[in-house]
Amino acid sequence: MTVEISELMDGELDAAAAETLVARISRDPIPREDWALYHLIGDTLRGAAYYSPALAPEVSSRIAREPAVLAPRRGPRVSKAARWGLSAAASLAAVAVVAWMGLRGPLEPGPAQMATLAPAGTPVPQPAPAMTSAVNDYLVAHQEYSPRFAMQGLAPAVQTVAFPAEGAAR
Amino acid sequence: MKFLVAAALMFAAVPALAVDSAAGEGIKWLERMGSAARSQNFSGTFVYQQGNRVDTSRITHYVDDGGNELEKLESLDGPEREIIRRNDEVRCYIPGSKLLKVEKRRGRKAFPDLLPEQVSAVAEHYRVRLGGRERVAGIECQIVILEPKDDMRYGHTLCADRDSGLLVKAVMLDENRQVVEQFSFTQVIIGGVIDPAHLKPRFAATPGEWREERLAPPVISETGWSIANSPPGFKKVMEMKRAIPGKGAEVTHIVLSDGLVAVSVFIEPLGGDKPPRSGFSRRGGVNVFARPVSEHMVTVLGETPVSTVQLIGNSVSYSGR
Numbered sequence: 345m346t347v348e349i350s351e352l353m354d355g356e357l358d359a360a361a362a363e364t365l366v367a368r369i370s371r372d373p374i375p376r377e378d379w380a381l382y383h384l385i386g387d388t389l390r391g392a393a394y395y396s397p398a399l400a401p402e403v404s405s406r407i408a409r410e411p412a413v414l415a416p417r418r419g420p421r422v423s424k425a426a427r428w429g430l431s432a433a434a435s436l437a438a439v440a441v442v443a444w445m446g447l448r449g450p451l452e453p454g455p456a457q458m459a460t461l462a463p464a465g466t467p468v469p470q471p472a473p474a475m476t477s478a479v480n481d482y483l484v485a486h487q488e489y490s491p492r493f494a495m496q497g498l499a500p501a502v503q504t505v506a507f508p509a510e511g512a513a514r
Numbered sequence: 515m516k517f518l519v520a521a522a523l524m525f526a527a528v529p530a531l532a533v534d535s536a537a538g539e540g541i542k543w544l545e546r547m548g549s550a551a552r553s554q555n556f557s558g559t560f561v562y563q564q565g566n567r568v569d570t571s572r573i574t575h576y577v578d579d580g581g582n583e584l585e586k587l588e589s590l591d592g593p594e595r596e597i598i599r600r601n602d603e604v605r606c607y608i609p610g611s612k613l614l615k616v617e618k619r620r621g622r623k624a625f626p627d628l629l630p631e632q633v634s635a636v637a638e639h640y641r642v643r644l645g646g647r648e649r650v651a652g653i654e655c656q657i658v659i660l661e662p663k664d665d666m667r668y669g670h671t672l673c674a675d676r677d678s679g680l681l682v683k684a685v686m687l688d689e690n691r692q693v694v695e696q697f698s699f700t701q702v703i704i705g706g707v708i709d710p711a712h713l714k715p716r717f718a719a720t721p722g723e724w725r726e727e728r729l730a731p732p733v734i735s736e737t738g739w740s741i742a743n744s745p746p747g748f749k750k751v752m753e754m755k756r757a758i759p760g761k762g763a764e765v766t767h768i769v770l771s772d773g774l775v776a777v778s779v780f781i782e783p784l785g786g787d788k789p790p791r792s793g794f795s796r797r798g799g800v801n802v803f804a805r806p807v808s809e810h811m812v813t814v815l816g817e818t819p820v821s822t823v824q825l826i827g828n829s830v831s832y833s834g835r
Contacts, residue, residue: 486800
């Protein structure tokens with residue numbers, strides 16, 4: 345069992361075996377603990393700052409204590425805004441569109457879609473489903489030309505390897 | 515009274531001087547990081563992490579007696595990829611597709627050579643200061659912190675080897691202090707002798723079996739599109755028409771950079787069948803903003819705050835040729 349979990353993490357199991365194992369992990373707490381533990385080991389070995397989900401509270405507290413980590417803090421107004429539900433955001437955005445139209449004069453085609461625009465400082469990221477595949481192609485093209493080049497931007501022909509980790513562990 | 519004024523001035527001046535010298539030290543470290551990445555021999559393994567992806571690569575960097583930079587970069591996760599670089603000539607081997615891409619490096623950066631040659635440009639838009647010390651991959655490091663001066667870019671924490679100055683870890687943090695992306699050596703040997711055999715490609719790329727693509731260096735060409743209002747420090751580094759896999763028509767691609775991060779603007783003609791959609795999305799640490807402009811779809815993305823892609827997206831316009 346533990347060997348199989350390890351193989352699954354390394355992408356060495358075939359699809360059928362992986363599916364069976366994932367189903368088992370998701371209903372049985374013992375292999376699930378192994379799964380989480382192996383990810384923790386893997387993360388630690390890689391020296392990754394991103395750890396597996398169960399460790400989130402520990403990571404948060406470590407970040408809080410970490411003297412090296414420094415970035416501007418946002419005001420309380422923003423974090424409060426971030427907690428608002430989408431409906432609140434939508435009505436806010438509607439106000440923003442009116443204000444924005446007033447400021448900028450006539451809009452480009454498609455003003456209705458601009459409702460996702462939020463006032464500065466309260467960004468409300470809203471994924472537009474139709475954008476998904478287009479954005480992935482662009483992401484690869486962007487990586488290729490980014491000054492922070494990483495291997496993943498290299499071969500557009502090479503498919504990104506999906507990580508089954510998080511979804512399966514829950 | 516005179517004495518009091520003089521004393522007050524003195525006390526006022528001391529912290530100001532202290533701040534300046536700390537910034538000066540930080541900038542010296544940035545310069546060391548830049549030159550170490552280009553002039554030191556080193557070999558090691560590093561991880562690149564963005565969102566929940568982790569990529570591991572092996573790097574070997576060697577400077578020969580003539581001052582030529584030779585580098586081999588191998589991906590250790592996923593499909594095999596290997597990059598051999600000699601100065602600015604880059605050969606990318608992709609054995610899975612039997613493809614060899616040959617191109618000029620076109621000024622882009624790769625870990626651990628992430629800093630622009632003109633470090634002073636960085637100090638214009640980031641507050642540079644020294645942090646503490648940290649141990650990374652067994653190396654005693656000096657931390658240098660880059661705090662953005664505005665909300666148009668993210669902060670960086672850089673850790674450099676105290677002896678050689680080589681960058682061993684680079685972390686980009688968003689406004690909520692979450693990691694956007696990071697590079698970190700997990701093992702590295704700095705200095706010493708490197709066997710030139712380690713810099714040879716593992717693949718022969720036999721003509722006939724392998725396809726060789728020679729990519730012409732992209733030139734800044736007028737596309738008729740302009741960005742009226744770029745965020746401070748973001749300059750156009752590229753403008754071209756190009757083919758993008760998955761796209762039918764040719765796409766205009768404009769790249770803006772502040773020296774540390776880039777924002778890409780993609781402009782493609784709107785197809786008649788697809789209704790234009792606009793809005794924000796986020797992929798890992800990359801923010802995306804799209805909106806239709808003059809019968810085209812403009813998509814802006816980069817490792818920056820939402821406000822940056824939004825500002826750029828809203829100032830794209832077609833000025834014609």
